[in-house]
Amino acid sequence: MSAQGTNQTTAYHRILLKLSGEALMGELDYGTDPLRVQAVAGEIAAAHARGVEIAVVVGGGNIYRGLEAAARGMDRATGDYMGMLATVLNALALQDALEKAEVPTRVQSAITISEVAEPYIRRRAVRHLEKGRVVIFAAGTGNPFFTTDTAAALRAAEVHAEVVLMAKNGVEGVYSADPAKDPAAQFISELTHREALTRGLQVMDATAFALCMENNLPIVVFNMADGSNINRILSGSHVGTLVKT
Template identity: 75%
Template sequence: MTDPVFKRVLIKLSGEALMGPLDYGTDPATVGSIADQLKAVHDRGVQIAVVLGAGNIYRGLSAAAEGMDRATGDYMGMLAIVLNALTLQDALEKRGVHTRVQSAITISEVAEPYIRRRAMRHLEKDRIVIFAAGTGNPFFTSDTAAALRAIEMNAEVLLMAKNGVEGIYTADPNKDPAAEFIPEITAREALQRDLKVMDSNALALCMDNHLPIHVFNMADDSNINRIISGDRVGTLVTT
């Protein structure tokens, strides 16, 4: 196996990536598979930070949140991300990987508060850092949190794990059979064409700070390791 081309990466995992075959919730086997993939990359000497979404839990809460104040609903989503972070932490720790969860909202009994310099120190000590609760602010998505934390941590690349698609397409491939795969695109062009890479705030943040993005299919267990080795996998979004 070749030497890693990246030394520090941030991986964005959607909540849906934790569902596996379930309609909503968390599938233990799927979480275990993700933990195995992260451990394999970590064992190669790569420093890893993770940002999670909450679609797997929030999908089940959507009826309860209907008609709710937007800010309140967003805070519910942040708490759901904390649940996912603790689930992933437990799976990693069972595999002998030292981790820390840092939350953007204060939950001192289960997670450290987000402190940039402390998080960077954890990475330097070869701990996987899981960032929970998004940015800690309503009206910002977990995509924006991923872009923000990647820039704050001086990550070399943002890895956007998708659930069931190989990368970026001209349209939703699950709805449009004529959708064409895009192997490489600039962030500016993705914004102009309104391609659903990530939300526009997050994409603009990456573009302004020259952070490349790899969009790939999480279902293939080898994809993260291949990207770390320098292989072209999925779609590369350049800045």
């Protein structure tokens, strides 16, 4: 049982929240918007106050976007390690904002960076969650050629999360096509993992989807820009798109 107590009114007891780096960028071209980070931390803090155990996997696109020119022509593995380091920066920024909101938080990194983060140890992560601490998983899987989507699916399975919440930046959920390019794109309220793979819907990469499907992990794809969505999902409301086996 978590230190903050279990609230029986929530639809999920343990969740994994996948945040894109862009969700922390706000209106900036790249980098981290302190007000946006504060807003995201507030939503997580509100969920934490309801007794939900929360793990977070954060991307690094907001920082890596500013490095793209420097990374052009680099070896893929080197570029991926740069991206992993970008996720560590985002994890530390989010940790600071959460602790300012009086939410106990730990950062665990898949690459060794002991001065600023714990190493990723599954049992320790689970214990932190049980103690009511938010755990932020940084540096993806620690391996090049794998996305932070795959890291989210992997960590969710490892810590026995009940659902993966995929936060999108300004997108309500899954569509039949890219709504920014195709005005005829239709919103999809619910589908299976296999349907998403078959139709080539870009919710997660194929490796991440396969992990979720094999472990019967449902995915809720929702708009992070609406500050009430996480709370509504935890209350059992149908928000965004539900992907399940």
